Amino acid sequence: MGKEKIKINDEFYDIMPPEYQELVEEATYGKESRGWKDVGEAKELIEEHSLCAGCPESIAFRYVLACLPKPEDTVMVGSTGCTSLVFPHVAVHNIHSLFGNQNAIASGLKRTLALRFPEKVKDVVVLAGDGATVDIGLDMTLQSWFRQEKFTTICFDNELYANTGGQESGLMQKGFVGKMAPAGKKFDKVPLPEIARNSGCHYVAVMTVSKPNRVEKAIRNAILVAREIGPTYIQLYTPCILEIGKQMMEGLQEMRDSEGPGKRFEFKEYVSDEAKVFLDEMDAERKRKKKALRAARAK
Amino acid sequence: MDPKSLVGTFNKKGQKIVEPEYLLFEAPRTQHFMTGSEVVKEAIRRASIDVSIAYPITPQSEAAALVGELYVEGYVGEYFRGENEFAVMSECAGASFGGARVFTTTSGPGTLRAYENFPMWAGSRLPIVINVMVRGVNSPLSIQPDTLEIGMILETGMLIWHAETAQEFLDFLLASFIVAEEPDVHLPVAVCIDGFFVSHTKDMVMMPPADIALTPYDPYRSPVPCMDMEVPPIRMMRDPFVMKSNYISYATHASWQQEVRAACERSRKHTIRLIGGLIEEENADAEILIVSSGTAVAQGREAVRLLAEEGVDVGIVKIKTIRPFPHQEVRQALRNAKHIFVPEFNVAGWMAREIKACIPDNDRVYAGPHVAGGMTMPPEVIVEEIKKVLSGRKEAVHG
Ligand SMILES: Cc1ncc(C[n+]2csc(CCOP(=O)(O)OP(=O)(O)O)c2C)c(N)n1
Numbered sequence: 001m002g003k004e005k006i007k008i009n010d011e012f013y014d015i016m017p018p019e020y021q022e023l024v025e026e027a028t029y030g031k032e033s034r035g036w037k038d039v040g041e042a043k044e045l046i047e048e049h050s051l052c053a054g055c056p057e058s059i060a061f062r063y064v065l066a067c068l069p070k071p072e073d074t075v076m077v078g079s080t081g082c083t084s085l086v087f088p089h090v091a092v093h094n095i096h097s098l099f100g101n102q103n104a105i106a107s108g109l110k111r112t113l114a115l116r117f118p119e120k121v122k123d124v125v126v127l128a129g130d131g132a133t134v135d136i137g138l139d140m141t142l143q144s145w146f147r148q149e150k151f152t153t154i155c156f157d158n159e160l161y162a163n164t165g166g167q168e169s170g171l172m173q174k175g176f177v178g179k180m181a182p183a184g185k186k187f188d189k190v191p192l193p194e195i196a197r198n199s200g201c202h203y204v205a206v207m208t209v210s211k212p213n214r215v216e217k218a219i220r221n222a223i224l225v226a227r228e229i230g231p232t233y234i235q236l237y238t239p240c241i242l243e244i245g246k247q248m249m250e251g252l253q254e255m256r257d258s259e260g261p262g263k264r265f266e267f268k269e270y271v272s273d274e275a276k277v278f279l280d281e282m283d284a285e286r287k288r289k290k291k292a293l294r295a296a297r298a299k
Numbered sequence: 300m301d302p303k304s305l306v307g308t309f310n311k312k313g314q315k316i317v318e319p320e321y322l323l324f325e326a327p328r329t330q331h332f333m334t335g336s337e338v339v340k341e342a343i344r345r346a347s348i349d350v351s352i353a354y355p356i357t358p359q360s361e362a363a364a365l366v367g368e369l370y371v372e373g374y375v376g377e378y379f380r381g382e383n384e385f386a387v388m389s390e391c392a393g394a395s396f397g398g399a400r401v402f403t404t405t406s407g408p409g410t411l412r413a414y415e416n417f418p419m420w421a422g423s424r425l426p427i428v429i430n431v432m433v434r435g436v437n438s439p440l441s442i443q444p445d446t447l448e449i450g451m452i453l454e455t456g457m458l459i460w461h462a463e464t465a466q467e468f469l470d471f472l473l474a475s476f477i478v479a480e481e482p483d484v485h486l487p488v489a490v491c492i493d494g495f496f497v498s499h500t501k502d503m504v505m506m507p508p509a510d511i512a513l514t515p516y517d518p519y520r521s522p523v524p525c526m527d528m529e530v531p532p533i534r535m536m537r538d539p540f541v542m543k544s545n546y547i548s549y550a551t552h553a554s555w556q557q558e559v560r561a562a563c564e565r566s567r568k569h570t571i572r573l574i575g576g577l578i579e580e581e582n583a584d585a586e587i588l589i590v591s592s593g594t595a596v597a598q599g600r601e602a603v604r605l606l607a608e609e610g611v612d613v614g615i616v617k618i619k620t621i622r623p624f625p626h627q628e629v630r631q632a633l634r635n636a637k638h639i640f641v642p643e644f645n646v647a648g649w650m651a652r653e654i655k656a657c658i659p660d661n662d663r664v665y666a667g668p669h670v671a672g673g674m675t676m677p678p679e680v681i682v683e684e685i686k687k688v689l690s691g692r693k694e695a696v697h698g
């Protein structure tokens with residue numbers, strides 16, 4: 001959907017909320033070079049949010065939305081959890097239906113959009129918490145990968161069930177004392193990135209959101225590979241500062257402390273052979289374009 | 300694009316798109332002898348389905364597989380086997396959110412596995428048609444016909460229709476898409492049949508030709524935006540009420556639930572237009588009535604015949620739509636009855652409860668006979684029960 005479709009009728013302009021007017025006038029739908037640097041420069045696709053002050057999920061959300069390659073033709077699928085407090089403020093169509101069924105919804109949705117719009121790109125992006133992705137929804141997460149469904153799954157990994165008050169999740173660290181893990185979690189953090197790789201994902205990346213450039217590249221890669229080849233998975237550490245006892249200014253440091261060599265969120269990336277060929281071609285194309293542009297300017 | 304503008308054009312299978320009224324009432328029909336599962340295939344062939352998602356469970360597996368054949372033949376746009384019924388119903392939801400006409404089938408334990416999705420479908424105003432071929436729910440394991448699961452989905456917000464015969468099943472399926480998709484309804488419909496009795500037995504069916512099909516679904520007539528990024532608004536809410544503990548958030552949720560129920564009630568006019576009334580009466584002036592839905596009615600009809608041979612006058616009221624429940628029609632039809640019998644294929648007697656809740660002097664209602672777990676209900680059992688109860692009541696009256 002281009003901007004012309006969301007244009008506000010003149011008669012109604014003044015009664016539309018100002019944030020909506022701004023979206024229509026200034027948001028970056030249709031801008032090819034969109035990326036995290038637009039945050040603070042252009043109208044964001046996310047309005048205010050009702051997360052805890054300082055929650056890293058909020059900046060993660062901003063980066064993800066700023067880096068969608070084609071928001072005007074992207075539909076997002078969420079799940080219940082802290083992320084579901086944000087989605088109603090997000091300016092791309094998004095679906096919340098139940099807790100844990102996000103990859104099933106996305107499967108039906110993506111196939112339908114492919115059927116209805118054979119001539120168009122319609123990206124589907126799932127964004128859900130670790131409880132939704134790894135525990136209650138694990139079968140649907142994996143089955144969508146086995147079936148090679150062409151959409152991206154993003155997990156906001158805060159290593160616990162934040163929205164219900166800090167219970168144990170499959171992505172919680174072993175030994176962590178949380179609710180429903182009163183004596184400390186008894187088993188290891190589920191190795192979902194490795195499982196994703198073995199289950200048919202063509203692009204897998206694990207990281208914190210401390211480095212926006214890296215997040216941008218991963219999001220773009222994941223969505224473009226999903227569009228052309230098959231399922232992709234990104235796991236982002238978005239610590240729940242509330243439940244791990246951090247202050248609102250400490251989220252960034254917590255992420256930095258968790259991404260060093262050998263740490264839980266050390267940057268990892270897996271690219272299938274097929275995806276590698278595709279991404280390399282895309283890179284080469286971009287370089288060619290840049291060079292041509294520079295040459296044209298030099299003239 | 301207005302689907303009506305497609306009337307008279309041809310789809311990619313060469314079927315002519317026709318008005319639903321033409322398909323249901325005017326098109327010349329030919330006689331076929333077929334099972335309920337085959338009825339599903341023939342209905343779906345003519346229903347312009349975009350997406351169907353399947354999962355095996357007896358007794359609906361054959362029907363779901365036959366829809367797969369239609370996909371291969373090109374009559375259905377997208378089809379696959381999902382991983383379990385919870386996921387399947389969510390996959391159906393995803394397809395419907397994205398603007399597809401969606402059909403699926405399930406049964407018994409599958410219905411319950413899927414359960415959480417049904418109020419979500421209704422609350423999200425997804426006009427999915429699900430064929431429920433009812434069977435027993437565990438335990439002990441049973442695959443036999445039993446209508447208990449209908450009683451369990453009554454308050455999900457879905458429309459619930461119950462077909463008695465293969466013929467009615469065909470007509471209900473075709474009509475259900477149109478009623479479901481009316482902008483003032485836009486709700487899911489569960490078209491129920493009794494497993495095996497209707498799904499697996501062969502019956503005579505008058506079938507419209509295979510070279511015509513229903514007008515396709517137009518997602519832009521939906522009362523809520525289609526999730527395809529082709530329609531505004533681009534942002535759904537300014538001030539999300541989720542998780543807020545204030546009056547507006549409660550009122551929003553409460554009024555939406557009321558609206559879903561009101562939409563279900565609004566389906567009446569469309570349903571009456573396309574499947575006749577919500578109930579059917581035969582000799583409803585009789586003092587003794589048998590009132591039920593599904594194949595219990597067929598058994599009741601036989602009982603009426605047996606009783607007539609003995610000079611006992613009994614009438615029948617068949618309830619075709621369980622949601623919306625035809626309160627007024629039932630009250631009206633039952634107003635003169637002295638004894639009302641509600642035969643049911645389940646242990647709970649939910650249909651008797653529904654009837655008792657809507658008529659005055661409801662001690663007239665006798666909840667039974669009941670059979671369950673796949674037992675058949677020979678008409679003689681109904682006859683016997685009626686006689687036993689009536690003689691008992693007489694004794695009570697005459698001391
Ligand atoms: C079927 C069902 N079970 C349980 C819940 C309660 N519930 C809501 S959110 C949530 C936890 C979410 O955890 P996660 O996916 O990690 O997201 P987070 O809140 O941590 O971002 C739970 C258990 C629910 N809404 N539905």
Ligand code: SF4
Nearest residue numbers: 051052055082162240
């Ligand atoms: S509970 Fe935790 S994850 Fe949720 S908003 Fe607060 S800090 Fe963020």
Ligand SMILES: [Mg+2]
Nearest residue numbers: 129130160162
């Ligand atoms: Mg979590």
